[in-house]
Amino acid sequence: MLAQMSCTELSEWEQFYDIEYFQTDLIDTHFSCLSHHITNIVCKDHGLTPADFSLLNPQTRPEPDTETSDEAMMLAAEGITGGKRYVPGCG
Numbered sequence: 001m002l003a004q005m006s007c008t009e010l011s012e013w014e015q016f017y018d019i020e021y022f023q024t025d026l027i028d029t030h031f032s033c034l035s036h037h038i039t040n041i042v043c044k045d046h047g048l049t050p051a052d053f054s055l056l057n058p059q060t061r062p063e064p065d066t067e068t069s070d071e072a073m074m075l076a077a078e079g080i081t082g083g084k085r086y087v088p089g090c091g
Contacts, residue, residue: 032055036049
């Protein structure tokens with residue numbers, strides 16, 4: 001069965017793809033499938049899907065770590081040169 005599209009719908013799709021190129025999605029899909037195949041060759045029981053290798057798939061992105069422990073902050077501050085290290089209780 002052939003689906004038919006009106007001229008207005010065709011024009012809307014044309015405008016959409018002028019702004020949103022499908023090429024990035026297509027390239028991401030190809031490379032994520034390629035990475036998945038390579039992983040299958042190296043390790044058979046990994047439990048991953050091609051979506052796990054996608055760079056554009058928002059569901060596979062880890063949530064940003066919004067909280068940093070005090071110890072991690074102190075370690076990061078030790079690497080900053082020229083600054084003063086904060087020590088709780090000292091003025």
